[in-house]
Structures are given as C-alpha cells and as structure tokens.
Amino acid sequence: MRNNWRKIISRDLPVFVSFVLVATVLWWVRAINTSRDAVIYISVRYAGVGDDVSFVTVLPDHLMVEVHDSGQRIRQVNHEKPELVINLASHLSKDAGFFTIPSETIHERVCDLLPGTMSVMRIHPNHLDIEYYHQHKKVVPVQWVGTITPADQYQLRGDIQILPESITVYGKKEDVQAIAYVQTQALNWEQVQDSVCQCVELQPMDGIRFSESQVQVRCYSEQYTEKRFTLPIEVLGVPNGGRIRLFPSKAEIIVRVGIDYFPHLDQHDLHIYCKYPTQLNDKLPLIPMTKNEHVQQMRVVPGAVEYLIEK
Numbered sequence: 001m002r003n004n005w006r007k008i009i010s011r012d013l014p015v016f017v018s019f020v021l022v023a024t025v026l027w028w029v030r031a032i033n034t035s036r037d038a039v040i041y042i043s044v045r046y047a048g049v050g051d052d053v054s055f056v057t058v059l060p061d062h063l064m065v066e067v068h069d070s071g072q073r074i075r076q077v078n079h080e081k082p083e084l085v086i087n088l089a090s091h092l093s094k095d096a097g098f099f100t101i102p103s104e105t106i107h108e109r110v111c112d113l114l115p116g117t118m119s120v121m122r123i124h125p126n127h128l129d130i131e132y133y134h135q136h137k138k139v140v141p142v143q144w145v146g147t148i149t150p151a152d153q154y155q156l157r158g159d160i161q162i163l164p165e166s167i168t169v170y171g172k173k174e175d176v177q178a179i180a181y182v183q184t185q186a187l188n189w190e191q192v193q194d195s196v197c198q199c200v201e202l203q204p205m206d207g208i209r210f211s212e213s214q215v216q217v218r219c220y221s222e223q224y225t226e227k228r229f230t231l232p233i234e235v236l237g238v239p240n241g242g243r244i245r246l247f248p249s250k251a252e253i254i255v256r257v258g259i260d261y262f263p264h265l266d267q268h269d270l271h272i273y274c275k276y277p278t279q280l281n282d283k284l285p286l287i288p289m290t291k292n293e294h295v296q297q298m299r300v301v302p303g304a305v306e307y308l309i310e311k
Contacts, residue, residue: 037121038074040065042082042110048089051211052170056131063125065110069118082113088130096133103127135170135209140179142167144200144217146187154193154221155296157258161218167202168211175207184215192221222258224296229253229267233286233305237276243310244276246284252301253288261294272300277307 042063063084067074086109091099103126111120142162150156162184169179184200197218202210230252235244251272257265269292274284283304290298 035068035070036074037066037068038071040067040074040077042084042113044084044086047085047087049092050134051168052135052137053092053132054135054170054209056133057129059128059130060125063106063110063123065114065120065124066122067114067118067120069115073115073118077114077118084109084113086128091130092132092134098129098131101128101130136173136176137168137170138176138179139166139168141165141181142184142202142215143181144184144187144215145203146184146189148187148189148192148219150221151191151193153223155224155256155258156192157220157222157296161216163216163218164212167215169205169208170211171205171208175205179205179208182210184217187217189219192219195220222260224256224258225262226254226256227262227265229255229270231267231270231272233272233274235276236273239276242276245308245310246274247306247308248302251286251305254299254301255288255290255295256297257292257295265292265295269295270298274305277309282306 042065044059044061044063046059067077086101091097103123106123106126106128107120110123114120142165144160144162148156148160167182169176169182182205183203185203187198187200189196195218197216199214200217201214202212230250232250233246233248235246238244253270253272255265255270269290271289273287273289275287277284284307285304286300286302288298288300
C-alpha cells in the first residue's frame with residue numbers, strides 16, 4: 001500500500017507543482033492589470049527662493065495623491081518617484097507677503113507628471129497658502145575659537161586659515177546690524193606635527209540664520225631650529241649733529257626659523273635698533289626687526305644697553 005502511494009505521489013507531484021505555479025502567474029498577471037485605487041506620494045521641490053527668504057508657513061515636502069489605474073502603472077509611477085517643481089520667484093518680489101497656489105494649478109501640474117490613463121481622485125494638500133518675508137543680511141568675518149599647541153621642536157607656520165573667511169548672516173535688521181563676527185565651536189589641537197584641516201561647526205545665534213553651518217580650519221606646522229647672529233646696534237631718531245655711544249655697540253640676536261628655510265637666512269635679513277632717548281634713561285631697550293616672513297621669533301641679548309650722549 002505504501003509503495004502504491006509513493007508511486008502516485010512521485011508521478012503526480014510535478015504536475016501539481018506546475019499547476020500551482022501557472023495559477024500563481026495567472027493570478028499575478030490579472031492582479032497587476034486590474035484597475036484599483038491606490039495612494040502615491042509626489043515629492044515637492046521649491047525653486048526661485050533666495051537665501052534671504054524665510055517662510056512663516058511650513059511648506060510640505062510631498063503631496064499625497066489618491067489615484068485609480070492598473071496595478072502595473074501604479075507600480076511604475078512609484079518606481080519612478082516623480083517630483084513636482086514649484087517656482088516661487090514671481091511671488092517673492094515684495095519685502096513680505098502672502099499668496100496662494102490654487103488647487104486647480106496643483107491638480108494640473110500633478111496630472112502632467114502622471115500617465116494619461118491614471119485618474120487623480122484627491123490631492124492632499126490640494127492648495128498651498130504661503131506667507132513669507134525677506135530677511136536682512138550682512139557679510140561678517142568668521143573667528144575661530146580654541147588653542148593650537150605644536151609638538152616639541154615644532155612651530156606654527158603662517159596664520160591659521162579659515163575657509164570661508166566670511167559668511168552671510170540673515171535675520172531681523174536690528175539683530176543683523178549688531179553682529180560684528182561669528183565664532184566657531186571651541187577647537188583644541190595638541191601636539192601638532194603636521195598640516196591639520198578640520199570642519200568646525202559655527203556657534204548658533206538666536207534668530208539668526210547662516211549661509212554656512214560650518215567652516216574649514218587649517219594650520220601648518222614645521223620643525224624649527226635657532227640661529228644666532230652678532231649685529232651692530234642702529235640708533236633711530238638721532239638729531240642733526242647729535243652723537244651717541246652705546247655700551248656694548250653690538251648685540252646678539254637669536255631667531256627661530258623653520259628647518260627648510262634655515263640655510264637661506266643670513267644677517268642681512270636682521271636688524272637691531274634702539275631709539276635715541278628723549279629723556280634721561282639708564283638704559284635703552286633693544287628692538288629686533290626683520291622683513292623675512294619665515295622668521296617666527298626673535299630675541300636680543302642683552303635686552304638693553306647703556307649709552308653716552310656726546311656733546
């Protein structure tokens with residue numbers, strides 16, 4: 001008896017499975033070609049809106065559309081993800097205002113996006129009431145906040161860079177006029193041995209909108225070494241016929257310079273000055289000077305000299 005059942009099952013099972021598969025395919029083909037109601041979502045993008053425009057109304061980012069069509073076309077529309085672009089430029093010419101995009105316009109634009117066989121039964125929202133105003137704006141510099149500490153035997157090369165260096169702020173007239181600059185969030189780098197670049201968020205301000213939410217902060221570091229020169233001291237502001245003697249007449253200047261620029265630095269890049277005294281002083285302080293942009297720090301030994309005015 002068991003063997004008979006096995007023979008029957010082994011003989012009829014492929015036929016049964018084939019029948020089920022054919023029935024499933026026929027059901028699926030009929031289902032996708034049968035007309036039915038469905039809801040599709042159309043994303044909305046607003047064009048022609050300047051950075052200084054703010055909306056009192058919350059604008060929808062999509063429309064919910066109830067349609068009637070075959071299942072195949074509904075699937076196709078959902079796959080294509082249609083987008084409705086609404087250009088508001090012609091409505092935003094005044095300092096402030098209110099306008100409506102009527103249901104007829106919305107319905108017509110939506111129908112243009114959909115297949116001709118698809119019936120649109122309802123759109124939500126079916127019209128747009130839009131209230132807007134233009135904000136005042138001002139371009140202000142960006143200041144970075146924080147500390148940057150080079151590693152031992154390293155120094156920062158050049159100024160810290162901020163990109164962009166300035167941004168546009170938007171808001172009420174009195175608020176915008178009071179803003180002199182915007183600041184970054186606190187940024188702390190330690191043991192810097194190389195070039196560093198990081199995006200940093202700006203500190204928010206109540207009632208103010210920024211054209212950029214963050215900036216790039218960059219700094220460059222390099223290894224340094226020190227170089228010493230002994231130079232004559234020059235006196236500034238000596239009156240006609242005046243004579244002054246310094247003790248000593250020369251001083252040592254010690255400069256810090258990046259290793260890459262060390263071979264190119266010589267004494268002609270450096271000067272040591274003091275000012276002719278306008279009142280009686282015990283000593284004259286010495287002032288180091290250079291026009292070489294690669295020299296980061298300077299100090300003079302001694303820091304001041306004695307003098308004698310000869311008559």
